[in-house]
Amino acid sequence: MREFDTPTSQRVGNKLDSLLRSMMTKRGPATFSQLREMSESITWLLDDDDDDSEIRASFLLGIDLLEAAAQDATDQEETITAGAFSLTLSVFGLVNAIACRNIKREQRTLHGLMTHNKKKAAAMKAANQIAANAWSSDASRSIRIGEMCEIVWAQLVDSEHRQALPNKAPGLRAWIKAGAPEYSRQGGRAKKNLSTRNG
DSSP states (O other): OOGGGSHHIIIIIHHHHHHHHHHHHOOSSOOHHHHHHHGGGGGTTSOTTSOHHHHHHHHHHHHHHHHHHHHHOGGGHHHHHHHHHHHHHHHHHHHHHHHHHHHHHHHHHHHHHHHHHHHHHHHHHHHHHHHHHHHHTOTTOOOOHHHHHHHHHHHHTTSTTGGGSOSSGGGGHHHHGGGOOGGGGSSSOOOOOHHHHHO
């Protein structure tokens, strides 16, 4: 799975890239308005139910206080501005590092899930093929879905599809039901032919 396909990258990646490009194109020392712009990134990794407005407001208050201090102490303005920029850049770097870590974790998780889904799809295809072949050979029209689950299970349980199978044969019902002929959907066991009972 590509990193751009992960949920975190979809939610945050383009914003981080855009903000970083914007910061890199600006010339001269950082301004407090740039720091306010960078502060947006603080909330990008939060869930929708987190109070991101309060978190960002607190950070912006800190920027405002540092800007006021820089204006009051003109002899320290450059130092205070540089310190504020360094703190903001560190927060931005932290957001980026957390996003990268989340992306790598999501890639591992989603890769495993995609692999499992591919194996399950292959097992479902094999189950449907076995069921279709068995039903097409069922001249007496006697194989019900439940029995077909047992037939399919017996053929797949020792195959390369073993790990993708449901825990028990009846779990195959949902897999093969769509291709089942109408007679196989009737309740109960199929009636046995009298000639086979007496013979």
